[in-house]
Amino acid sequence: MSTLAEIEMAVPGLSAEELAELEVFIRKARREKECAQKPSLRGIEPTSVGKILEPIGARGDWYDEMLEGHA
Numbered sequence: 001m002s003t004l005a006e007i008e009m010a011v012p013g014l015s016a017e018e019l020a021e022l023e024v025f026i027r028k029a030r031r032e033k034e035c036a037q038k039p040s041l042r043g044i045e046p047t048s049v050g051k052i053l054e055p056i057g058a059r060g061d062w063y064d065e066m067l068e069g070h071a
Contacts, residue, residue: 014022055062 011019011022
């Protein structure tokens with residue numbers, strides 16, 4: 001079977017177990033195909049977004065402001 005039409009013709013003759021196996025196979029093949037087509041962050045070259053800024057004030061000051069509702 002190499003075409004969708006041939007597969008569709010063969011499906012009615014399959015047992016319930018064979019249909020279940022076919023379903024598992026198709027789901028796995030679809031997941032693999034989708035994963036292969038998705039871009040990955042691993043494929044992107046690192047880039048600079050500027051220098052790292054130092055926080056204003058101490059960490060405790062930030063926590064106090066958050067707890068008191070000042071922002």
